[in-house]
Amino acid sequence: MKVNDKHYRTVWMEGSNVKLIEQNLLPFEFEIYTADDYIDTCAAIQSMQVRGAGAIGATAGYAMAQAFLESLDTGATKFWNEVEQAKKTIESTRPTAQNLFYATNRVFDAGKQENNIEDSVRVAVEQAQKIADEDAAACKKIGEYGAELIKLGFRIGTHCNAGWLAFVDNGSALSPIYVAHRNGIELTVYADETRPRSQGARLTAWELYNENVNHFIVPDNAMPYLMSRGEIDMFIVGSDRIAANGDVANKIGTMGKAIAAKRFGVPFYVAAPTSTIDLNCSSGSKIPIEQRSQDEVLYQTGIDEDGFIQKILVCSPGSKAINPAFDITPAELITGIITEKGIVKPNVDEIKNLFS
Ligand code: MRU
Numbered sequence: 001m002k003v004n005d006k007h008y009r010t011v012w013m014e015g016s017n018v019k020l021i022e023q024n025l026l027p028f029e030f031e032i033y034t035a036d037d038y039i040d041t042c043a044a045i046q047s048m049q050v051r052g053a054g055a056i057g058a059t060a061g062y063a064m065a066q067a068f069l070e071s072l073d074t075g076a077t078k079f080w081n082e083v084e085q086a087k088k089t090i091e092s093t094r095p096t097a098q099n100l101f102y103a104t105n106r107v108f109d110a111g112k113q114e115n116n117i118e119d120s121v122r123v124a125v126e127q128a129q130k131i132a133d134e135d136a137a138a139c140k141k142i143g144e145y146g147a148e149l150i151k152l153g154f155r156i157g158t159h160c161n162a163g164w165l166a167f168v169d170n171g172s173a174l175s176p177i178y179v180a181h182r183n184g185i186e187l188t189v190y191a192d193e194t195r196p197r198s199q200g201a202r203l204t205a206w207e208l209y210n211e212n213v214n215h216f217i218v219p220d221n222a223m224p225y226l227m228s229r230g231e232i233d234m235f236i237v238g239s240d241r242i243a244a245n246g247d248v249a250n251k252i253g254t255m256g257k258a259i260a261a262k263r264f265g266v267p268f269y270v271a272a273p274t275s276t277i278d279l280n281c282s283s284g285s286k287i288p289i290e291q292r293s294q295d296e297v298l299y300q301t302g303i304d305e306d307g308f309i310q311k312i313l314v315c316s317p318g319s320k321a322i323n324p325a326f327d328i329t330p331a332e333l334i335t336g337i338i339t340e341k342g343i344v345k346p347n348v349d350e351i352k353n354l355f356s
Pocket residue numbers: 051052053054159160161162163166167172199237238239240250251252325
């Protein structure tokens with residue numbers, strides 16, 4: 001997607017460096033961060049300088065590629081020990097994100113097929129690039145399939161950020177919106193804030209503003225009210241992991257919206273590439289839920305009148321917080337899953353069919 005008329009991907013690799021759009025500074029500052037080794041790339045994933053299902057996956061793939069490159073210096077005897085250790089470190093950064101494991105396994109397995117470590121490194125770097133390219137292409141297809149659901153004048157609710165910043169390009173939940181908008185379909189997006197980190201208010205709103213898509217930022221707790229008044233025609237959210245039975249892990253707060261959508265008859269769609277589906281996970285109860293720092297709840301970051309980014313305490317001093325990063329939306333609340341292979345019902349047969 002374009003920023004100031006220049007096309008960017010969310011993350012890419014240059015030589016042995018991983019370059020990424022620094023999302024913790026958005027929407028106030030636009031900067032590219034350079035991670036020059038895999039440990040640095042892991043820190044960028046963990047601190048959410050890069051975030052969102054597909055972007056985490058692509059970055060993890062690149063981090064694996066960096067680990068292969070860095071392990072060359074250790075020589076043939078230690079090489080695989082080093083790479084395996086790096087894989088574990090990368091996989092510990094964001095435990096809910098299925099795309100992360102999808103990418104580390106793919107890069108590792110590709111490298112493992114080769115007979116010498118030089119070829120392993122070359123193949124690992126190629127595989128990481130392939131994962132990023134496939135992510136961008138899958139999100140483009142999701143946009144085409146999903147746009148068919150959007151009718152003239154639709155008011156569409158979304159949660160968190162499942163736009164291009166959350167993937168390599170195009171996005172999942174926002175991709176159909178971009179396609180419909182470019183096709184001249186008038187629409188309005190209701191982006192909720194998504195406390196505690198406010199990915200909706202900061203990132204989704206920034207994306208929609210840049211693309212000239214009509215939108216409002218909505219308080220997190222206002223969505224059921226809007227739905228009860230018939231002011232939302234459909235919901236589209238992303239996902240961080242989809243179980244084989246169609247249960248969906250997504251940013252905390254998704255389940256509440258899905259319950260309200262069911263109650264008020266609003267179609268509730270999940271948009272995700274098939275790389276987010278975990279067939280080894282039989283149901284949502286098996287998906288590990290990442291617990292993040294209480295500081296994300298207690299403090300907020302914004303820009304002051306002089307244009308400086310400031311972090312301030314917004315809660316009663318001395319109180320503690322709990323901060324689960326994701327929840328599980330049961331399949332029965334989901335109207336359909338928009339993938340790059342088409343739109344399916346959230347059940348085990350239709351989900352397994354995507355892979356046949
Ligand atoms: O914790 P985040 O910001 O990495 O959360 C992931 C997400 O972006 C959302 O849950 C999103 O809706 C999933 S699709 C990218």
